[in-house]
Amino acid sequence: MSGTRLTRxxxxxxxxxxxxxxxxxxxxxxxVAMKTRREYVLDRFSLADSLSWDxxxxxxxxxxxxxxxxxxxxxxxxxxxxxxxxxSMAGFALARLRFRGSSTLFLAILAxxxxxxQVIMVPLARIxxxxxxxxxxxxLILAYVAQFLPFTIFLLTSYYSTxxxxxxxxxxxxxxxxxxxxxxxxxxxxxxxxxxxxVLNALFCWNDVLISLLMMPSAENRTLMVGVTSLRGQYSxxxxxxxxxxxxxxIPVLVVYLFLQRQIADGxxxxxxxx
Amino acid sequence: xxxxxLSSVDPxxxxxxxxxxxxxxxxxxxxxxxxxSRAERLAPLVLLAPAVLIIVxxxxxxxxxxxxxxxxxxxxxxGMMVGFDNYxxxxxxxxxxxxxxxVGLLVLLLPVAVAxxxxxxxxxFLKVPGHRVYRGVYFFPAVLSPVxxxxxxxxxxxxxxPLNALLxxxxxxxxxxxxxxxxxxxxxxxxxxxxxxxxxxxxxxxGFATLDSSLxxxxxxxxxxxxxxxxxxxxxxxxxxxxxxxxxxxxGMLTSMFGLVYVMTSGGPEGSTYLPxxxxxxxxxxxxxxxxxxxxxxxLFLIMLVVGLAQIGILRRAGKED
Numbered sequence: 001m002s003g004t005r006l007t008r009x010x011x012x013x014x015x016x017x018x019x020x021x022x023x024x025x026x027x028x029x030x031x032v033a034m035k036t037r038r039e040y041v042l043d044r045f046s047l048a049d050s051l052s053w054d055x056x057x058x059x060x061x062x063x064x065x066x067x068x069x070x071x072x073x074x075x076x077x078x079x080x081x082x083x084x085x086x087x088s089m090a091g092f093a094l095a096r097l098r099f100r101g102s103s104t105l106f107l108a109i110l111a112x113x114x115x116x117x118q119v120i121m122v123p124l125a126r127i128x129x130x131x132x133x134x135x136x137x138x139x140l141i142l143a144y145v146a147q148f149l150p151f152t153i154f155l156l157t158s159y160y161s162t163x164x165x166x167x168x169x170x171x172x173x174x175x176x177x178x179x180x181x182x183x184x185x186x187x188x189x190x191x192x193x194x195x196x197x198x199v200l201n202a203l204f205c206w207n208d209v210l211i212s213l214l215m216m217p218s219a220e221n222r223t224l225m226v227g228v229t230s231l232r233g234q235y236s237x238x239x240x241x242x243x244x245x246x247x248x249x250x251i252p253v254l255v256v257y258l259f260l261q262r263q264i265a266d267g268x269x270x271x272x273x274x275x
Numbered sequence: 276x277x278x279x280x281l282s283s284v285d286p287x288x289x290x291x292x293x294x295x296x297x298x299x300x301x302x303x304x305x306x307x308x309x310x311x312s313r314a315e316r317l318a319p320l321v322l323l324a325p326a327v328l329i330i331v332x333x334x335x336x337x338x339x340x341x342x343x344x345x346x347x348x349x350x351x352x353x354g355m356m357v358g359f360d361n362y363x364x365x366x367x368x369x370x371x372x373x374x375x376x377x378v379g380l381l382v383l384l385l386p387v388a389v390a391x392x393x394x395x396x397x398x399x400f401l402k403v404p405g406h407r408v409y410r411g412v413y414f415f416p417a418v419l420s421p422v423x424x425x426x427x428x429x430x431x432x433x434x435x436x437p438l439n440a441l442l443x444x445x446x447x448x449x450x451x452x453x454x455x456x457x458x459x460x461x462x463x464x465x466x467x468x469x470x471x472x473x474x475x476x477x478x479x480x481x482g483f484a485t486l487d488s489s490l491x492x493x494x495x496x497x498x499x500x501x502x503x504x505x506x507x508x509x510x511x512x513x514x515x516x517x518x519x520x521x522x523x524x525x526x527g528m529l530t531s532m533f534g535l536v537y538v539m540t541s542g543g544p545e546g547s548t549y550l551p552x553x554x555x556x557x558x559x560x561x562x563x564x565x566x567x568x569x570x571x572x573x574x575l576f577l578i579m580l581v582v583g584l585a586q587i588g589i590l591r592r593a594g595k596e597d
Binding site: 007008009011012015016018019021022023025026028029032044045086087089090092093094097099102105109112114115116117118119120121122123124125126127142143145146147149150153177178179182203206207208209210213214225228229231232239242243246249250253254256257261264265268269 | 314315318319321322323325326327329330332333334335336337338340341344395398401402403404405408409411412413414415416418419420421422423426427428429430431436437440469474477478480481501526529530533534537538551552555556559560565568569572573575576579583
């Protein structure tokens with residue numbers, strides 16, 4: 001017994017070190033963002049003399065991060081709204097409506113889950129170019145919806161499968177149409193799953209760089225992550241401004257994480273226990 | 276107009292659903308229900324059509340197009356069928372061969388990338404001091420974009436950056452983490468593992484939550500050591516979770532390292548950090564060789580299929596032997 005207690009403490013030390021190693025890069029970046037260029041060149045490790053927001057302001061305004069930020073917010077908000085709407089409609093139908101071929105369709109959607117974007121990006125870019133959707137918000141939104149819809153449907157179908165059929169039957173007897181059941185019963189009941197899937201999709205879309213790089217070639221349409229990659233070349237001699245840009249892109253994620261860690265973890269693990 | 280068409284349809288509907296409609300007590304709900312029964316047969320179609328259209332049009336159709344496209348030519352030979360020429364070009368291209376070699380390296384490192392979060396999750400599950408904090412801390416980098424992670428590590432791994440300063444303090448000479456062709460791929464993969472082990476950790480913890488605690492108690496009563504408990508109780512009980520983590524970690528390595536490579540090394544130095552997905556991007560976006568890029572895409576898809584199926588096969592067999 002004392003042996004296991006000792007082992008626990010022996011294990012705890014490297015784990016604490018690892019936790020520090022996980023946090024330190026973020027602390028370092030924040031500290032750099034607060035420094036002046038001169039301070040950074042002289043000593044990159046010392047704490048910033050004062051909390052200076054100049055670099056953040058510079059990155060936000062003159063570097064153009066505000067524009068990229070707005071692009072990201074618009075695209076992510078529309079993508080997530082569409083994903084939740086289409087995903088919950090499909091999930092409800094697959095889980096709670098009886099029709100021929102429903103299980104085959106579910107399997108087909110599951111198969112689509114395993115097509116990585118890299119495998120379809122060349123023809124998809126061509127389709128988007130042919131339809132004039134390339135370099136437009138709708139084009140990028142559609143690309144995100146297509147990318148994350150199979151996953152969304154999969155999670156929402158599993159969630160709706162756990163809703164007792166009696167609830168649906170009772171709502172029908174009360175005179176609801178199928179659409180009424182979807183809108184008045186299934187959407188509210190699905191709120192926890194919608195939140196979880198919504199947050200996860202928001203992170204996926206916010207964090208993406210490849211799809212955005214492919215679908216939004218022009219500079220003013222850049223999303224935030226593509227904006228960060230472009231900073232690297234432009235500000236290679238002004239590291240504090242570069243770090244500020246990185247920070248601007250990371251802070252929304254940190255805030256979401258602090259409040260919704262549980263929901264994110266639920267979404268990530270949803271497929272693992274059911275197999 | 277509506278009333279007319281309704282009444283003209285009514286007898287038919289009534290005839291087919293009479294048995295169900297008859298017990299309905301009041302007239303108005305029954306009528307609504309009858310009209311509903313037509314709309315209702317269409318309901319699955321209406322609810323599923325948008326999703327199915329998008330998935331078929333923007334995922335399945337491009338997959339078919341892409342495979343087909345990989346057998347056509349680029350440039351002068353645009354649109355002509357060229358058989359396996361693109362695939363032969365790929366095999367002859369040193370950059371693509373490096374990309375394949377790096378995939379091999381990822382496969383070799385996979386057990387490590389699974390074992391680390393597995394062990395950490397075990398310790399958290401066994402409630403090491405501070406276990407409440409670790410999960411939240413370890414998981415955070417996994418929700419950050421590879422772009423942000425890559426940008427941060429660009430600073431940390433710079434030749435005159437903090438890591439080399441730390442190592443210098445210990446008397447270890449500076450390493451050119453991102454500039455040395457023999458080192459850079461390990462640096463990129465290492466950062467990827469650092470950034471994503473929290474994801475697997477959370478999945479493992481969810482698996483632990485389903486673990487039968489009486490087995491652990493029995494092991495404790497029998498005086499089993501920690502390694503014995505892990506090997507004989509935890510690993511067999513979590514075989515499904517382990518399998519899931521193996522497959523998702525491998526998929527992650529093959530499909531979500533683009534951002535890191537793009538930001539940290541741009542495939543360099545000397546092309547040493549190329550991965551198939553980066554190769555596809557370069558051929559499509561920079562070299563304007565979409566057919567060759569499609570061939571590389573198809574090759575990546577095959578690699579994923581083979582690796583995924585092989586893993587499931589191996590793990591199944593290992594599970595059965597237990």
